[in-house]
Amino acid sequence: HTRPRTRRTQDMRLALVVALVALLCAPTPIVAPPPSTPSPSTPSPAPTTPSPSPTPVNCVWSAYTCGTCSESCDTGTQTCTRTKTTEESNGGSCSGTNTKTQDCETQACAPPACSGVSSPTGYLKITTKLTMKATATGSDTDAAFKAKVKTAIAVGGDTCENDVTIDAFAKSSNSAVVDATVRYPVNATAASKEAAIHKAVALMTKAMYMPNWVLPEQAHDDSNTGTATPDLDSTATQVTCPAAKSYDQAAALVTAKDYAGARAALNHIALCNYNTGSSALGTSSNMADVCNLLGFSNRKLSNPDVKLSELYYKRALQIKPKHVNANGYLGELYVQTNKPALAREVLDDLKVMCPPPAGCDSLTYLRDAMAAAKMEEGAHVRKLTWDDRCFDLACSPLNLEKGDKIEFKYSVNHDVVEVADKSAFDTCASGTTVSSTSQGTAGFVLDLNDVGTEYYICSQGNHCSSGQKIEVKVHERTHAAPPSSGESAPCYSASCEPSAPAPEKAPAPAPEK
Numbered sequence: 001h002t003r004p005r006t007r008r009t010q011d012m013r014l015a016l017v018v019a020l021v022a023l024l025c026a027p028t029p030i031v032a033p034p035p036s037t038p039s040p041s042t043p044s045p046a047p048t049t050p051s052p053s054p055t056p057v058n059c060v061w062s063a064y065t066c067g068t069c070s071e072s073c074d075t076g077t078q079t080c081t082r083t084k085t086t087e088e089s090n091g092g093s094c095s096g097t098n099t100k101t102q103d104c105e106t107q108a109c110a111p112p113a114c115s116g117v118s119s120p121t122g123y124l125k126i127t128t129k130l131t132m133k134a135t136a137t138g139s140d141t142d143a144a145f146k147a148k149v150k151t152a153i154a155v156g157g158d159t160c161e162n163d164v165t166i167d168a169f170a171k172s173s174n175s176a177v178v179d180a181t182v183r184y185p186v187n188a189t190a191a192s193k194e195a196a197i198h199k200a201v202a203l204m205t206k207a208m209y210m211p212n213w214v215l216p217e218q219a220h221d222d223s224n225t226g227t228a229t230p231d232l233d234s235t236a237t238q239v240t241c242p243a244a245k246s247y248d249q250a251a252a253l254v255t256a257k258d259y260a261g262a263r264a265a266l267n268h269i270a271l272c273n274y275n276t277g278s279s280a281l282g283t284s285s286n287m288a289d290v291c292n293l294l295g296f297s298n299r300k301l302s303n304p305d306v307k308l309s310e311l312y313y314k315r316a317l318q319i320k321p322k323h324v325n326a327n328g329y330l331g332e333l334y335v336q337t338n339k340p341a342l343a344r345e346v347l348d349d350l351k352v353m354c355p356p357p358a359g360c361d362s363l364t365y366l367r368d369a370m371a372a373a374k375m376e377e378g379a380h381v382r383k384l385t386w387d388d389r390c391f392d393l394a395c396s397p398l399n400l401e402k403g404d405k406i407e408f409k410y411s412v413n414h415d416v417v418e419v420a421d422k423s424a425f426d427t428c429a430s431g432t433t434v435s436s437t438s439q440g441t442a443g444f445v446l447d448l449n450d451v452g453t454e455y456y457i458c459s460q461g462n463h464c465s466s467g468q469k470i471e472v473k474v475h476e477r478t479h480a481a482p483p484s485s486g487e488s489a490p491c492y493s494a495s496c497e498p499s500a501p502a503p504e505k506a507p508a509p510a511p512e513k
Contacts, residue, residue: 059094060086073109111154120185124196125231128207136219148216156214157203204228241272263297291316292326328362335369355399356475386410392467410440417459425455428464448474
């Protein structure tokens with residue numbers, strides 16, 4: 001007997017379910033991940049080398065191209081210009097400017113033509129003695145050298161060679177001496193006498209105080225000397241002394257801008273002083289004023305005589321080196337004749353004479369003139385001999401402007417020490433050495449960059465207690481430059497139109513006290 005088929009089927013199904021449940025409930029085995037295959041390694045980036053900085057390039061200038069000489073003979077000036085052929089770049093520098101003014105020499109001047117004075121009734125005679133080194137003659141024969149001197153005197157005396165006589169010539173191992181007479185023809189007219197006096201005074205001033213102006217170039221030397229004496233024979237020259245006008249009357253003509261009249265009056269004053277030897281141009285401070293106004297009048301003529309103007313300004317400064325007006329006007333002359341280096345030299349002299357904060361009109365006017373002509377002032381460096389000449393506070397105080405400099409020059413026996421304040425200055429307290437004993441020979445330059453008062457002493461030995469110390473007062477720059485172009489800019493050129501404003505702002509150049 002067999003079981004029914006359905007029962008067996010059910011059992012099989014049950015066993016299958018049990019097996020399936022067991023399979024589902026069994027723990028899942030942890031399968032380790034397959035080992036990873038390393039990826040190809042990426043090389044590290046190579047260190048980068050910084051790009052080299054651009055090489056600084058300095059500017060390159062072309063050669064100068066110079067204009068014509070201001071004088072057709074003798075020494076004049078010329079303006080030279082140049083351009084940049086390579087601009088500075090990459091932090092490079094560029095020194096120099098695109099223009100310069102330099103002396104130029106053409107040919108030796110020929111003496112003027114002989115005077116056109118008709119029917120001369122006499123001559124204003126000047127006798128002169130010129131003493132030179134024996135080497136002045138060079139390889140010339142005596143005759144050849146005398147001929148050169150004769151020509152030079154005629155040129156310097158503004159007369160023809162026929163009116164110059166070489167009276168004597170002597171030569172020794174030490175010197176060569178020339179005696180000469182120059183005669184200026186005159187007649188009954190005032191114009192002829194005025195012209196003769198004008199030329200005679202210029203000749204005597206040159207011969208006595210700047211003899212190189214009346215000597216051939218080969219004889220030029222600072223040791224040369226000269227004398228000059230006028231012969232005022234009134235019956236022959238009809239020139240009498242004293243002068244027709246006083247100094248005050250001549251100054252009034254300057255104020256009235258009658259420069260030709262002022263020059264004539266001043267020439268007569270100078271001639272009479274030369275004639276008497278009283279208050280001659282080497283002894284009286286008033287004659288420094290006469291020379292100053294002679295320079296001024298010659299410069300302000302409608303046809304300026306800038307050479308004579310320079311002669312008289314220089315003569316005024318020989319007599320009185322600190323003549324403020326003469327310094328200022330000489331500086332303006334150098335602006336007018338386009339000589340910036342010489343104008344700056346005069347400017348520095350005026351800054352010493354007219355320290356801040358007061359300054360002076362002459363300094364202001366010269367600064368205005370330079371600004372109008374686009375001439376840079378440049379840094380002002382006050383040179384100071386820092387030694388026992390500064391004892392007893394002889395060098396203190398010093399008034400300067402912000403941006404100026406002081407150059408201390410001294411020996412190994414000195415130094416420069418900055419102290420903190422007035423109390424330290426008075427008591428010679430210790431401070432900070434800004435320049436040692438070894439730096440003075442080359443020169444220590446102190447920049448004044450801040451407004452205020454600075455105190456410096458010498459710490460060596462008893463120098464400070466002996467007064468070798470200096471109080472430096474630094475002021476703000478007080479000069480405001482006028483426009484360098486435009487209608488309001490004053491004109492300082494010799495070629496200005498007559499309507500242009502006059503350079504001098506003062507009503508008249510006052511005499512020095």
